[in-house]
Amino acid sequence: MLRSALILAAIAATPATAQQATPPAPMAAWPADATLLDVTAEGKATRKPDIATIRAGVVSQAPTAAAALADNAQRMTRVVAALRRAGVADRDLQTAQIQLQPQYRYAENQPPAITGYQASNSVSIRFRDVAKSGTILDALVAQGANQIDGPTLSVEAADAALDEARTDAIRRARARAELYARAAGLRVDRILTIAEGGASFPQPPMPMMARMSVQRDEATPIVAGEQELTASVSVRFVLR
Incomplete structure (x- = not known):
């Protein structure tokens, strides 16, 4: 009997406790x-802008995949070496994309036939001296770079x-x-x-330009503006 009275007392106290709860803070x-x-x-x-980001690379074509990759690797090695000689730091150089794709010949009522392979390798280059970036790009073309995209100008x-x-x-x-x-x-x-x-x-x-294959007589101008x-x-x- 005592236990039942205690339970009833606890139940009766519950609504009163709920009414005493702190209300949410008003807006x-x-x-x-x-x-x-x-x-x-x-x-x-x-x-x-004080930074120019440009992507430069090499596109090679050959009858076989191995030959396309080998030619691409040799030319890309010269491009990266030229960048380092120009003073581009390792932190400002990053591989952007490497691709190897078959090239096809299409004829009516015939399945596509592979005629060769195309290999491409490009690096993203961050120039901290925007005024000198055009001259360096021309040097890259002389070293075998034939694909250049950009620049993207930004503020550090x-x-x-x-x-x-x-x-x-x-x-x-x-x-x-x-x-x-x-x-x-x-x-x-x-x-x-x-x-x-x-x-x-x-x-x-x-x-700015794409697939450059001819060396220019004048330096490529890059104007920073605002x-x-x-x-x-x-x-x-x-x-x-």
């Missing part, structure tokens, strides 16, 4: 006389540039909020929330 409130304004702004930072200290763009985005958002507040006869009281919308880098250009990095933010202001 941040704002004064009843405040006006909310949401502004999305984009900030910008301009930098001169991109994080610092993006931070500048983020700061500019906040400044632009604040200026726009001040404009709206004045037009409405109000003033900007404070910022309630800030959300980053993302950052963007310039799109890489189309390939790049614009952007960052966007969404800011909620409290107006009074």
Whole structure:
């Protein structure tokens, strides 16, 4: 009888315990006389690219797969050696792609016939002196490189540039909020929330050249120009 009374007492106490639980924290409130304004702004930072990334390689053709690979390896060895002589560090050299493909001859009402093989090997090269990259590319062609794609120009200290763009985005958002507040006869009281919308880098250009096989009399020019990095933010202001 005593045990049954204890069980009933525990059951009766359960609802009371649930009612005493701490409620979830309410969302941040704002004064009843405040006006909310949401502004999305984009900030910008301009930098001169200081890195050029180019892919250079060798394409070889021969009647057999072994011959195509052997010729390709010899010519690619000369290309890599030329890059190292030009001062390109090992950390800035990386194999990009190696391929071996049969070449076919097609005739009507006949199965494709293999006529030979094509071997290709390319490396990704990062030039830290953009102005000299064109001269080095011409030297590579002289050493047997016959496939060159690029350049992709980039900024090494991109994080610092993006931070500048983020700061500019906040400044632009604040200026726009001040404009709206004045037009409405109000003033900007404070910022309630800030959300980053993302950052963007310039799109890489189309390939500069492909399958070069003729040595040029003049150095290939590569002009760095400028790049614009952007960052966007969404800011909620409290107006009074």
